[in-house]
Amino acid sequence: MPPANSQLLLNRRFARRGLGLWQRAPGGHLLPAGVRPWLLDPGSLTRKLRQLSHNQLSVHILRQSWGRPRLSEARALGVDITQHGLIREVILCGPYEEPWVYARSLFPAASLTGSLRHLRQLDNRPLGGYLFSHPHLGRSPLSVAALPPGSGVPESLQGDKLLWGRRSVFSLKGKQLLVSEVFLPAFAARFFTEEDT
Numbered sequence: 001m002p003p004a005n006s007q008l009l010l011n012r013r014f015a016r017r018g019l020g021l022w023q024r025a026p027g028g029h030l031l032p033a034g035v036r037p038w039l040l041d042p043g044s045l046t047r048k049l050r051q052l053s054h055n056q057l058s059v060h061i062l063r064q065s066w067g068r069p070r071l072s073e074a075r076a077l078g079v080d081i082t083q084h085g086l087i088r089e090v091i092l093c094g095p096y097e098e099p100w101v102y103a104r105s106l107f108p109a110a111s112l113t114g115s116l117r118h119l120r121q122l123d124n125r126p127l128g129g130y131l132f133s134h135p136h137l138g139r140s141p142l143s144v145a146a147l148p149p150g151s152g153v154p155e156s157l158q159g160d161k162l163l164w165g166r167r168s169v170f171s172l173k174g175k176q177l178l179v180s181e182v183f184l185p186a187f188a189a190r191f192f193t194e195e196d197t
């Protein structure tokens with residue numbers, strides 16, 4: 001199926017279910033072959049990008065401040081939308097600081113206590129490095145989205161195309177956090193085929 005149709009089909013399915021843009025990852029056949037392994041890999045994206053970039057990966061903080069979750073984020077975490085949490089937005093850059101992934105993580109206040117308290121000051125250390133160092137890390141099934149301009153990715157990063165994204169809820173020591181990752185145009189241009197974008 002031509003990718004544009006698969007993205008439109010995904011969006012139509014999402015819209016019909018009133019789930020907004022994020023939808024539990026559909027059967028692989030609905031996702032273009034080139035993006036499927038990136039969207040559905042349950043492992044650490046940081047690790048994958050480090051390998052791809054021959055360890056030339058950097059994390060740039062766009063935001064790390066308290067705020068209210070978006071409606072779909074509150075639903076994914078099962079928290080009230082009025083409940084403030086720590087919002088962390090970063091860009092993962094490959095060689096020559098090329099912007100590859102925009103990531104937005106939502107930490108409910110109750111999750112930033114005890115042994116996870118230090119995540120308040122993660123700075124430019126990759127979140128995945130900490131999360132995936134724990135053998136008992138839990139992760140919900142991945143949801144995916146084909147994100148149009150205006151759906152939450154900073155305009156300066158989005159460009160004018162649909163961007164593929166994935167998100168899931170991590171669980172560690174009884175605490176939860178939501179991580180959304182969006183593959184940016186420069187990454188798509190370099191690693192996705194024409195049929196995927």
Ligand SMILES: C=C(O[C@@H]1C=C(C(=O)O)C=C[C@H]1O)C(=O)O
Pocket residue numbers: 043044045046047059088089090092101103104105125126127128129131179180181
């Ligand atoms: C969850 C991971 O952490 C990565 C690093 C992030 C950060 O530093 O804020 C956010 C999302 C991920 O791209 C991972 O590596 O899979």
